[in-house]
Amino acid sequence: MLAYILSGLVTGAVFAVMASGLTLSYAATGVFNFAHGAVGFLTALVFFELNVGLGWPGWAAGLLAVLGFAPLLGYGLHRAMFRGLAHAGETAQIVATIGLTIALPALGLLIADLVEEPFGLPPADATALPHGVGPYPAVEVAFGFDSDQVITFCVAILVAAGLWLFMRHTPYGLRMRASVDRRRLATLRGIDADASSALAWTLSSALAGLAGVLAVPVVGLDSGAFTVLLFASATASVFGRLRSIPWTFAAGLGLGVVQNLVAGYADFAAEITGLRTAVPVLLLFAGLVLLNRSRERVAGSAAEDAPPPDYLADLPVWRRRLPWLVSLAALLVWTFTRPADDFYVGVVAQGLVLALIFCSFVVVTGIGGMVNLAQAAFAAMAALTCGWAFASGWPLPVAILVGVLAAAAVGVLVAMPALRLGGRILTLATLALALLADQVLFQVDAFSNGTIGWPLPAISFRVADTTDPRVRVVLLLVLIGLVGLLVRNLERSVSGRAILAVRSAPAAAATVGVSGPRTKIMLFALASAIAGLGGVLYATSKGSITATDLPAFAGFVWLAVVVLQGVRRIGGAVLGGLIAAVFPELLAGWGVSAHVGAILFGTGGMILAKHPDGVLAQLAEARHRRRARRQATASSSPAPSPAPSAAPATDALSPRGRAALGAVPENLAEPGRAEPVLRLEGVVAGYGDVTVLRGVDLAIHPGEVVALLGANGAGKSTTCAVAAGDLPVTAGAILLDGDDVTGRPAHRRARAGVLLAPEGRGVFPGLTVEENLRTWLESPDPVYERLPQLAARRTVLAGALSGGEQQLLTLAPALVRPPRVLIADEPSLGLAPLVVEQIFALFAELRQRGVALLLVEEKATEALAVADRVAFMRLGRITWTGPRSEVDADRLTAAYLGVSS
């Protein structure tokens, strides 16, 4: 028993190292990297070629691979892909990393193939026998552990300790954790979140590489085995709630022990084939359901996946459909001019089978916004059920129906627990289910008929049957057409609108009585049924179905193919299916290595990082742009307005706009005073198509408090965000000490001395009081001297402080290291009067020390007490500025009610 635990810890050490990297990159960047195992494989491949191929000693090869190659790879991927993905939707993120999972090993193996002959390197296939980093062959050290095992365990412990020190006790670690906790706030504190991400990817990649090098003498150069390793690591990460590295590490070690104990004691599981193999997967699913209920999203929706604009909205219906109808006609004409045993018609038919399965992604992902990795399992489920039913003597049409219904039923079963989870957690849950189906359900001999599988006849329609690929092409086109109609009606129907409502605003939908879970379950069931129908047709056109025909991993690749074309429309699914079937044939015909196809496919992920809505949307957008440009040149209008947000800009610069601003500039330039430290000139800004600021001019001098007052929605907070660089401007300029800083990002403005205390509380709730202070200060001691109540709570998480303490913590660093400009957005909101007094005393002190303060308040009384000057804001413009003494009740009323005085 003890021996099992000890040796389990060694196995667990590899899981732990890999899982720490996974958690680190997810927590720091929000991208769950499915390619983490592939990075490990690639590093192990480099290690193998250096060590076994070129004869380097194990430690040298290991060092170069783990500390040289892997970090570089991580950084390169960050630059090429992950940076763009951080802002893409969840689907694009998942798909892009799945693409990498396929492309990276293929790239490595292709290069290994190419250099094998000229450099006399050993082949990197199943015959390759990689060594460990220690002496080779491994020598026994103690208690039956050999040198490789001891090295693995020691390195893992060292890495764990090093990682902990790095994250807890270095400024880099602090910045990374701050970026994870509140990315936006971190940039306002002068932390370059992008640089933190780059560091996180570099580090995470090194960890994956280390795990790969440690694991490769045991698992061999098998990229499939590394994917298995990734799934086990994902389990550990999930138990670390995808946030905590120490917990992830512990879970990794624990997983190794559990696997050993199951292998040693769980003999009762021997009856069910695959159950013991599936232990990590079972734990993954349990962990997801129990530990990771989404707090942010409801019913599995990914609300940030906003649909792209309909670029073709201005085209007539016939014009929009024309390309598809012409292609359809061309395809049919071509099909019927070919003989019945034509190879390429068969390929097209196969592509259409895939297209039908892919249509299910349009329903569940395109409309429902849920990323489902279990689609291959649904297709296999239907096909196997259909095969079983047919073999049991049921007529084929009934058997097909039974198969499709079985898939739909399983879809509902999967949806029930999964829907409580949101976003990526849902995706991981479908992944776990897909693997479970592969490893356990389809291994049940009675269901899948062992490795033999079930034979299925062709579908016969009196005059013809589906052994003729031309009949299959027509049948599939009809079915896809019907699914297309179904999808369109779904989108237009009441239930369809309900689904879209749930997707874009789950909370709002719930309040108006739209049932999220019910519509989601319906979508899941429908998508599963479509995938199931596709699976049955796949089986009938192949003539048989076995448990290994539609492996879980195929489902991942399918999703990637569809998303690459565009998952919101049937067209994307059809194009995806045809490409998936035809492209490999073309490559093979040209004598290109199969690796090249995989690499090309993987680079699709990089396209997605730039165009998350796929190729079709990209084409439509390009055409839209071209047309807009043509119209612009055709019309004589001097200023075509591509975006509506640009219109107010011209308005602001027009004579009328200037007149509305009145004498503001003169008021600002008070004679005899120093130059303003911060100055906004004609700033126009907004969110998306909504313009909020319509030409704001404002100046703040050193040692001066400017109170910005105005009604709710006047644009006060937006002004703050623009001043701090948190929101880009569409027109106008922002000057700091006379220098134009309009183009500088928030973290550089913060470093230059512009500190924004945002609305709500400007603290990192996941960091301790001390760590919060350190994000702005070298040493927090002076703060403790000034504010003993914070000193007493230095080790408490900021999230656990009272509102008043949080606000003190937000502003305290400014006392010790005064910024040039402090922008406080609603600092007194929701605080007790006593605390408010304390806060305003603090502002007074800062003013004395020469800080320029911009104070935003909805409630005017407190602000007016400390203000030197006052600016009133209304509807995105400054309507009046003047000294505090000139503010009276009339002016206040006018400012808030909009009555001109």
Next chain:
Amino acid sequence: MRRELVVLAAVVALAGCAAQQKTAPGAQTPGVTDTTVKVGGVLTKTSASGYSTKDAELGARARFERANAAGGVHGRKIEFVGAEDDTQDAAKGDAAAKKLVQKDKVFALVPVHAPNFGGAVFLEQQGVPWFGWATGPQWCGTRTGFGYNGCLAPKPGAGSQTWWGNQMADLLGGASGKTVYVQTSDSSGSKYGGKTISQSFQAAGFTLVGLNSALPGAAPPADWLPYVNKIMTSDGGAPPDIVVSIIAGTKFNVGLYSALKKAGYKGVLSDATSYDAAILKDPATAMALEGVVAAPMFEPFESSAPEIAQLRQDVEKVSPGATLTQHLAIGYWSADIFLKMLEQTGRDLTREKFLATGNGSFLYENAGFGKIQYPKDHAEPNGCGALVKLEGGAYRVAKSMKCFDNVPLK
């Protein structure tokens, strides 16, 4: 909505037309001219797991080259178009078979050596003969799929091999009182293998003390301790006399054997995959596998049989210095049996005639693979095998190819 229905209706109408123009039966046999017979193969050349059978292409080519050098078969030379790669993906295998038949117009598929081959139903339906290593059930019970050593996945009730157990009994001087432990991994395929091999040893008189399928199938465990503990106590608290490993992959076997030796195991180790020259290149692996008795299903390359000398010579001619591997032998003998069948069919060659010859009490004996009988071996293995022992870092023939009677599979 109505417009879409019109389009659909038009499409359906066209489908009717499709049915009208069925092609007339071919006037000429595909892939056969007066002077040539075209063949091509499907192999798993690349795969995610690194498993590769690509050497079978070289084996087949070597055998065809000799036939062509001797003037071909009935005046027809073999035009070998090479082998497609199915990447261990059933759908790709199906597509590859269709490509060879429909686009390249081959007469037959030689060699087919892909563990997850997906083109079986298509080939059977089209009546295209295919030759290779019949490790999967898709081969069995067909009239077109010819495994070079029969069907290795017989159904319950059909014959199952006993040669492994019998050869081992001969090697050890009798089976009585000796115990055997069979280790497989946790998948239906591997479990099936475990069943047939346990039966083989039991038929030869060994006592089965354990059949364990706990090993995870996807990747070797990092830690062998739980599995080794079970083995070392399986024979009433003592280790068994023989441990048979039915797990594919050198990594698995190296791990298991090293752990067993570390635990003090002194008995016999046997498996089907350790006969691989690549192992000898790596001294540590060779050391881990030292003493293992591998069970190839063809006459070992170290044999003095003239057929093997011929094989070496043929391969040397096509690819000087090539390493002889299991997959190469499989490709070679598959091609050899195809040529034999082609010769017996005669000058007048169609697929129907060819299949009639193959399935009409075809019998061919050869020291290289034992003997093959069709149609009998469509349903069961040929029952022949050899044993090779790794001793002092080199393979030695322990038992030459010999055939034993099959017993019905339980």
